[in-house]
Each structure stands twice: as C-alpha cells, then as structure tokens.
Amino acid sequence: MSAPATSPTSMVDVALVGYGPTGVALANMLGLYGVSVAIFEREAEPAHLPRAVHFDGEVMRIFQSMGLAEALTPHVHISKGIKYFNTAGQLLLQRKPAHEIGLHGWANNFLFHQPDLEHVLRQGVARFPAIRTYLCQDVVDVSDAGDHVELRTRDTISGVEATHQARWVVGCDGGRSMVRQAIGPHFEDFGLHQLWLVVDVLLSREIDLPDATVQICDPSRPITCVRGTGRRRRWEIMVMPGDDPQTIDQPDTVWKLLSPWLTPQDGQLVRRALYTFHSLIAEKWRKNRLLIAGDSAHQTPPFLGQGLCAGIRDAANLGWKLARVVNGAPESLLDTYQSERHAHIRAFIQEAVRLGSIIQTTDPQVAAARDQAMLRTGPEEMVNLSPPLGPGLHHGGAVAGTILAQPRLSSGQLLDDAIGKGFALIGDVPLDPHLAARVADICADLVVIADGALTPWLKDAGARWIVLRPDRYVFGTSNRPDELEELLGSLSVALETRRQQHALQA
Secondary structure (H helix, E strand, O other), X not given: OEOOOOOOOOOEEEEEEOOOHHHHHHHHHHHHOOOOEEEEEOOOOOOOOOOOOEEEHHHHHHHHHOOOHHHHHHHEEEOOOEEEEEOOOOEEEEEOOOOOXXXXXXXXXXXXXXXXXXXXXXXXXXXXXXXXXXXXXXXXXXXXXXXXXXXXXXXXXXXXXEEEEEEEEEEOOOOOOHHHHHHOOOEEEOOOOEEEEEEEEEEOOOOOOOOOEEEEEOOOOOEEEEEOOOOEEEEEEEOOOOOOOOOOOOHHHHHHHHOOOOOHHHEEEEEEEEEEEOOEEEOOXXXXXXXXXXXXXXXXXXXXXXXXHHHHHHHHHHHHHHHHHHOOOOHHHHHHHHHHHHHHHHHHHHHHHHHHHHHOOOOHHHHHHHHHHHHHOOOEEOOOOOOOOOOOOOOXXXXXXXXXXXXXXXXXXXXXXXXOOXXXXXXXXXXXXXXXXXXXXXXXXXXXXXXXXXXXXXXXHOOOEEEEOOOOEEEEEEOOHHHHHHHHHHHHHHHOHHHHHHHHHO
C-alpha cells in the first residue's frame, strides 16, 4: 500500500530505509508474519535500468518461500554457465550450464532483468495491508529513543520534513548507507577496489554471441560478456591505465570497445556506468534498534554474481528473527544475524576476490604463469558455494548451521511448501504417540513432517530427525527421543516459544 508522501506513520514494528532488492525482499518476509512495516524510499519509482543480473538456486528457493517463485519464473532464464578464457582462447575455468535441478529444488543459477524482478517483488508486498510505502522520502536522520527509533524524513519534491516512529529500523540503503553511518562506519576490507565500465545493450536483432557468460582473461583488457534475458546483453570492461575515466563511457568510445562483437546498428546502449568493484564487510550490523542489510552491510565484486544474492539471504535470515522478536522473543536473537551471516558472506567475498585475481591479472608474465598452472590440471570446475553459517542459533552436530536440500515429498510437493513459514521437525517415519505428545508440549508451533522420501537426506545427515529453521538452515539433529526432547527444549528456551505461540499463529 502506497501512502501519501507527507503522511506520518503511527508507530510500526519495523521501518525499512531503502526499497531496492534487499528492502523489498525483507518487506515480503516480514509481511508473511503479519509484521507492520513502513518503507521509506527516496526515489519515486523502481530503477528502470539493469543492475544485478544473476541469482542462484538458494535465492529462488527464498522467493519460493515468499510465494513469488511462480510469478518470477516467466522473467528468468537458466544460466548457460561461465567460461574463463585466456588470450589464446584456451579454457581455464568453467561453471557448467544449470540444466539440472540442484540442491534447492531449482536450477542452480538464473539470469534476470532487475526491473522485472523488482516489479514482481513489489507486487508481492502489495499483498500485505500492514505494509505501507513512502516514496520520494529521504531519511535524513535516525535517533534511538530507547524503546523505539525516530526517523526524520524529507520529501524529495516538496522539501517537507516529517517524523516517524518504529520499534526497529533496518537500513537497506546501499553502499553509502546513512543507517550504517549511525551504527558505525568501519569495514573489513579485502583489498579489491577496481574501476570497471559496465555497458548494457538491447540488441535490435539476433546476433551470434555466446550463450554462456564469458570472462576474457586478457592482461591488456579484461572483459566479461553476459547474456541477459531476451535480447539483453552486458559487457563489463576493466578500466586500464591510460584510459580517461571522463570519456571512456561516452558512446563513441563504448562502441569502439564493443567492436569485436557489435556495431551501432546492432543494438541500443541502454546503460553505461563506471563502477568501482569493492570487497567490504561492515564491522557492525546492529546497534540497539538499528540494523543493516544488503550493500549497507557488505559489498562484493561481481565475479561470482553474489551481490544481490547476499542481500536476499540477509532478508531470509533477518526476517523471521525480527518477526519473532516483535512477538516476544529475546532481543538477543538479533545478535545471531550478524554472527551467522558475516561468516557466510565472507566465504563468498573471498571466492569472488580469488576469481577477480584470475581475470584482473594485467601483468603478461603473471598471466602466462597463471595460464600454465591452470592448463596443467585442466579447466577448473566452478561449483555453487554453500558455506555453513557462523556461530548463532544452531545446536551442535556436523550439519547444524548448514542449509538442508529441498527434496520433493512422496506426494510430489516440495518440502518447503509443506513446511510453511515456521520451524519444522522432519523424519521419515511418524513419531510414536508418546514422543509426539512431548514434542507438542515442548514446541507446539513446530510443523512435523514424516515422509519416506526424506530417508536419503536423513542418512546423509547421520540423523533420525532434523530440526529446520524457517530459513531452512539446520537448527540441529538427533537420533534418540531424549536427544530430540533436549534439542527442542533448547530451541524453546532460545525463542521463548510458548509465549509466542498465539501471536505467531495469529
């Protein structure tokens, strides 16, 4: 629901600053739990230009949990893979096409047009009457008042200022986040800061270009070529010493750089933008009632295609925790957000930096040594990362803190659709009546799934039962009834489950 630009909010549970992909994803997650939300966005409408172009199977699974995967499917296509070539055209590294169903019940990798994605996600938010959007509103100050936060906004058209109140505020306001500044401005820096020219082209006709994403590891000019949806194509061109940043993005220069593939008659330049690819993680993601997510919390170079994915994972991790806290769980639950996500995104950023070092090599001798080393063993195979969470709300065992695969149940239904939005206990045979009664007494809002189709997953986990969190990461496993009771008891204490049952079920 869109609100008048100058209409003040009453107290809401959560205010979101920024309505890009991370903000709109978090709004959908909070909406599923009935949390009241106010969204403040300085722009009047979604960005109409492409930015992110890739998300992976876990992110599609998160969209599934929002009830939006079906609406998104017509707007995406399955990735045809990635190929890294040296100057001689030799294959150094590759990720195979994502034709098969992967770990998450979806293809492993998708390409998309960001305006289409944001349109579908905003339509999703419109389902929830407790969410109001305030467009053309620049949040100029946030002030922690103890039991709530006060936000001061300025209308970007009229200049009129207003004050709003929220119990919690999440900054999804990008790399220059005002909310992050209020929390603390310091970063962990992984050392990659490189200027690139990003060019998006809408082809006017079909042209014989690679279906796979191609990384050209040429020390004289590293270049990336990406096939988007429809006739959309992207080139990422590294800015080299001697290039003039003031003119390199001008049409004449851009068409010269694209001349190995296209002429001006072959398409339209949709976007030309200079970006410095960063590799950063904010030191603090929470200060009292202020939190950050997405690019406000971390920035990754694009070589792994994980920038948008990281923000969506933030939303999946934080959304259910905020909803629990709003409904009575200890505020300390929110401290597990950074501790879990920091370690996870760190693994992705480190891998993206490694891949960047392969493509961004500009010393011919270093490039030659790189080629020799990589060709000696044959093309390296890229696989989707699935690192465990850092320390947080998970309880012992080898698979605790890892994400569980999404199988289809015997009925043909995907596991997550059967579970819904809460915690779940899964096994392959029904609980005996006594144990079922004990489970219900300890944790009554737990969904119990017993299905023989889950046997392979349980066997891989070395467990008789698995307790899953709402984000489908494993809380813990057990093999004996007493272990299960102890596991669920620790979960109940951590979440104060009994006190929340009525609120969450409502």
